[in-house]
Amino acid sequence: MKTSLTKLEGLKRSLTVELPVEAFNQKTDKIIQKLSQTVKIDGFRKGKVPAAVLRQRFSASAKSDAATEIVSETLEDALKDADVIPAAQPSLTNVDTENTDSLIYTIEFEVYPEIKVGSLSSISMEQLNAKVTKEDEERALQDLQDRSAEYSSVKRKSKDGDRLIIDFEGLLDGESFEGGAAEGFEIVLGKGAMIVGFEQGLLDVAPGKTVEVNATFPEDYHVENLAGREAVFKVKVNEIGSPKEVKRDDEFAKKFGEKDFETMKNRMSNQMQMELSSRLVQQNKDTAFNALLAANDFEVPEGSVSAESLKLQQDMESRMEQQGMPSKGKLPAEMFQEEASRRVKLGLLINKIATDREIKAEKEQVDAKLNEISLQYGESAQQMIDWYNTDPSRMASIESIVVEDLVAKHVAEKAKVKTSEKTFLEIMNPQS
DSSP states (O other), X not given: OEEEEEEOSTTEEEEEEEEEHHHHHHHHHHHHHHHHTTOOOTTSOTTOOOHHHHHHHHHHHHHHHHHHHHHHHHHHHHHHHTTOOBSSOOEEEEEEOOOSSEEEEEEEEEBOOOOOOOOGGGOEEEEEEOOOOHHHHHHHHHHHHHHTOOEXXXXXXXXXXXXXXXXXXXXXXXXXXXXXXXXXXXEETTSOOSOBTTTGGGTTOOTTOEEEEEEEOOTTOSSTTTTTOEEEEEEEEEEEEEEOOOOOSHHHHHTTTOSSHHHHHHHHHHHHHHHXXXXXXXXXXXXXXXXXXXXXXXXXXXXXXXXXXXXXXXHHHHHHHHTTOOOTTTSOGGGGHHHHXXXXXXXXXXXXXXXXXXXXXXXXXXXXXXXXXXXXXXXXXHHHHHHHHTOHHHHHHHHXXXXXXXXXXXXXXHSEEEEEEOOHHHHHOTTO
């Protein structure tokens, strides 16, 4: 076997492989011989067709099949001989089956880039820290109280804390607009769930009355033609409900499946801490990886990016399908190209650092990560753990997450880090 590697544009390579022709001829003869046992040709009995006739009629296809088999059988050794590893399945670009001395074939493929990770100590980044305070726990308890609140209908005028059932219609310059009307809509005054001016305009209104409320959409409102505009809402107050007192006792806890209030409070506190820790790890990991990407620029295989882009496209289509929004074939692959390129590049960097620093996922770390993820599944947690443990390929995905976490931690330890203290709400609700 002789191999010749040629560098093409970027990460593309061409490999020409030359093999002794004898093996090819033997394989071609074997294919024709097999055909002689099954092929039917007018004027000859089955199995009695002369070899010369078979060669004349089936030589081209037999040679093609023989060449395909030889390429498949020798490709791995050819790549080893050339000391090259393709980034994706090579494509066969040429086969010369007419040479009397050799069988020559050429394949093209992309290789992985040679990555030299820059000095991690030159990277600067921010890492976040936060803790759950008594105020955060109190807010969470109050939220539970609000969610379990019951209301009794009253005939007095409305005030903060009341639940109103209303019909409304919004007008812009005297004209109705899409999404600006509703009937039987429930709103609790004082919660700030509506745009500025709406709730305030419904204070001190008697049941059965209709009022006009001036309210302003925020500048960053998600509907572009409404952003920053002032609207007039015609609102009819159908019913006013006064909240009944909700006590923080064992009966309150039982509404949420807990045996007593103290158990509920402790479980809630632990859950808040776990959710905060998980969110901090993810946000800090994202920051570390963004800094790592910014400090290391290199080419990535186009085939790998295309494959990742297709995967992102299929995932998005699947999610939209589940939400009742069929989109198959409607999402252009180009919209996923940038994120796909980022993921491929980051994956190569993580693998390089993990290999160079011998960073591996230990069994205890993988089990701990799996248990952490399983907490999101509630009563089905053990079923989820068993599902992963029954398939090594599934566990490999958890191992990858652990390695990512360890690499991110390693990058942060070596980089110049500024730690910023944040509140629980700033971490858990960054958009608020």
